[in-house]
Amino acid sequence: MSNIVIVGTQWGDEGKGKVVDLLAEKADHVVRFQGGNNAGHTMIVEGEQFISHLIPSGIIQKKVCYIGNGVVVDPTVLLEEIDTLSSRGIDLSPKMLRLSEKAHVIMPYHKSIDNARELKKGDKKIGTTGRGIGPCYEDKATRRGIRFCDFKEMDLFKEKVRSIMEEKNFYLEKFFGTDTLDTEAIIDEYVEIAKKLLPYITDTSVEVGDGIKKGDNVLFEGAQGTHLDIEHGTYPYVTSSSTVSGNACCGSGVGPKDIHGVVGIVKAYTTRVGEGPFVTELFDEIGTAIQKKGAEFGATTGRKRRCGWFDMVILRNSARLNGLTDLAITKLDVLDDLKEIKICTSYKYNGESIENFPASIKTLENCEPVYETMPGWEEDITGVRKFEDLPENAQKYLKRLEELSETRISIVSVGPDREETMVLNDLM
Ligand code: IMP
Numbered sequence: 001m002s003n004i005v006i007v008g009t010q011w012g013d014e015g016k017g018k019v020v021d022l023l024a025e026k027a028d029h030v031v032r033f034q035g036g037n038n039a040g041h042t043m044i045v046e047g048e049q050f051i052s053h054l055i056p057s058g059i060i061q062k063k064v065c066y067i068g069n070g071v072v073v074d075p076t077v078l079l080e081e082i083d084t085l086s087s088r089g090i091d092l093s094p095k096m097l098r099l100s101e102k103a104h105v106i107m108p109y110h111k112s113i114d115n116a117r118e119l120k121k122g123d124k125k126i127g128t129t130g131r132g133i134g135p136c137y138e139d140k141a142t143r144r145g146i147r148f149c150d151f152k153e154m155d156l157f158k159e160k161v162r163s164i165m166e167e168k169n170f171y172l173e174k175f176f177g178t179d180t181l182d183t184e185a186i187i188d189e190y191v192e193i194a195k196k197l198l199p200y201i202t203d204t205s206v207e208v209g210d211g212i213k214k215g216d217n218v219l220f221e222g223a224q225g226t227h228l229d230i231e232h233g234t235y236p237y238v239t240s241s242s243t244v245s246g247n248a249c250c251g252s253g254v255g256p257k258d259i260h261g262v263v264g265i266v267k268a269y270t271t272r273v274g275e276g277p278f279v280t281e282l283f284d285e286i287g288t289a290i291q292k293k294g295a296e297f298g299a300t301t302g303r304k305r306r307c308g309w310f311d312m313v314i315l316r317n318s319a320r321l322n323g324l325t326d327l328a329i330t331k332l333d334v335l336d337d338l339k340e341i342k343i344c345t346s347y348k349y350n351g352e353s354i355e356n357f358p359a360s361i362k363t364l365e366n367c368e369p370v371y372e373t374m375p376g377w378e379e380d381i382t383g384v385r386k387f388e389d390l391p392e393n394a395q396k397y398l399k400r401l402e403e404l405s406e407t408r409i410s411i412v413s414v415g416p417d418r419e420e421t422m423v424l425n426d427l428m
Contacts, residue, residue: 002428003218004261005248006328008225009318011234011272013298013305014265015330017041019411020057020221022418023263026428028216030058030065031208033251034241035223036072036106036136038129040299044416051299052085054078055097056221059090063219066204069102070241070251072136073148074111075193094199100253101149101201107161108186109168110135116176126237127274129300137240139164148201151194158187205253212258217428220248220259226318227357234361237276245322261427263410264324266315266401268332271305273298277364280308280344294334309342309371315405317357326427328411329398333420338376341397344369345404374400382415387424 004023008014021043024030037053043060044050054077056065067073078099082092110132117135118125128134139145144164150157162183169180208218222243227233229243241247245262249255269290272278282290287307290296296305318324335341347354347367358364377391384390390398390412402409410425 001212001215001217002260003212003220003258004263004427005220005222005245005259006263006265007222007243007245007318007322009264009266009315009322009324010225010270010311011227012039012223012225013271013273014225014267015413016222016265017043017052017057018330018413018416018418019263019265019328020219021045021060022411022421023219023428024058024061024063026217027058027061027063027219029208029211029218030056030063031068031204031218031220031252032056032066032071032223033068033220033248034070034243035239036131036133037074037077038131038133038239038300039223042299042416043418045418047417050085050088052081053300055081055085055092058219058221059085059092059096062091062096064096064098066098066208066252067100067103068204068252069100070247071100072104072106072133072140072241073099074106074131075190075197079193079196097200098202098204098207099148099197099200100204101147101152103148104136104140105146105148105150106132106136107146108181109165109172110139112172112178112181113168113176116172116178120176125275127276131300134240148197151198151201154191154194157190157194161187161190208252208254212254219428220252222248226321227314229321232317232321234276234364235359237274237361261325262322263326263328263427264315264318264322264407265328265330267330268310268335269294270308270311270314271296273301273303273305277361278306278308279313279347279364279367280311280369281306282308286338289337290334293337294331309344309369310401311344311369312404313344313347313355313357315401316355319405319407324407326410326425327402327405327407328413329401329409330413332394332398332412333380333382333414335376336380337378339378341374341376342371343374343400343404345372346370382420384414385422387412387422
């Protein structure tokens with residue numbers, strides 16, 4: 001038995017979907033534990049592309065997938081995703097997809113508030129995905145959320161929605177000056193949605209726990225990245241959930257003794273979508289070249305991702321925060337054409353060297369990267385399947401990342417397809 005957590009180490013979009021899909025082959029269960037449809041996971045199998053926002057990537061490998069209690073779920077998006085993936089021959093019957101009764105429901109007012117708030121903030125906006133994630137977690141924390149177990153008691157559900165919407169409509173109209181929402185129309189819509197989702201709703205903690213007792217392998221699939229974590233990220237430019245490995249336990253209802261490894265997904269360079277400080281960001285033609293070659297557009301919003309050099313301050317931070325046991329390096333091939341490659345090993349702030357990621361946004365905004373430069377390999381590596389067959393400079397780059405992060409590299413990805421991968425150490 002081996003239960004592994006997969007987390008993003010940077011600002012999301014590291015290519016977790018591909019690694020989960022790969023490791024899911026040996027898993028019996030795949031569990032999402034936080035975030036919502038702000039995530040976008042792209043998997044390419046034999047040239048065919050699959051994108052999921054809520055359903056764990058393991059579904060492509062025909063594994064039983066769970067949406068844990070820590071996830072916030074837009075039920076309309078979930079139903080659409082079930083329909084789209086089913087129409088492509090993937091089994092999404094309730095025996096394959098299980099939805100936690102404790103997961104919170106994203107309601108239409110969460111989306112309205114998310115967008116109205118961003119609009120009101122103007123150039124101080126967070127750059128959210130506009131999917132209602134923050135407002136839904138907010139209601140969870142203030143104990144006004146709707147959970148999927150409420151779909152089993154529709155009278156109570158209606159009562160709750162009517163009472164909450166009085167306040168939400170007041171807020172939308174009086175504070176943001178935007179349109180209010182029709183409470184009864186929302187209730188009618190959700191009554192229909194609830195009927196469709198009822199067969200999926202269950203106690204996922206019990207089901208995953210039973211699997212663990214039997215000795216099954218469980219993969220916990222994180223969304224976003226460590227530096228978007230509500231506790232440890234570049235606050236307030238973060239998402240509203242905890243994205244680090246510790247939350248795999250809380251967000252799926254398992255204990256820490258059942259976790260045996262934590263794989264950090266690391267892009268061979270750095271990207272970020274949305275606002276917030278980014279010390280190694282490139283504003284030159286190299287940044288543009290990486291953006292183009294890496295097809296760096298958000299899978300959820302289609303926004304261009306900001307690109308920059310590898311930031312070891314960030315990876316060291318992630319290694320500690322997540323207790324990383326292994327690294328999976330993705331998109332190494334995107335660096336194929338570069339003459340030189342840089343790794344930021346520390347920051348300079350007010351003439352002083354900074355080794356640890358600062359909490360203050362103001363400090364971060366004024367940090368300068370200190371780089372170590374390595375020669376590029378200037379060769380196409382997409383066909384390479386063994387570490388020893390990589391060009392010498394690519395091997396040196398990877399070894400240096402391993403050395404500086406003090407974490408072993410177990411997977412290297414050199415292209416989007418499942419096949420374009422090297423597994424250096426077996427993980428499950
Ligand atoms: P929210 O999660 O929609 O509230 O957005 C908050 C911040 O997290 C924004 O900067 C988003 O761009 C970012 N974000 C949320 N989900 C993802 C993701 O899956 N990948 C990358 N960035 C994300």
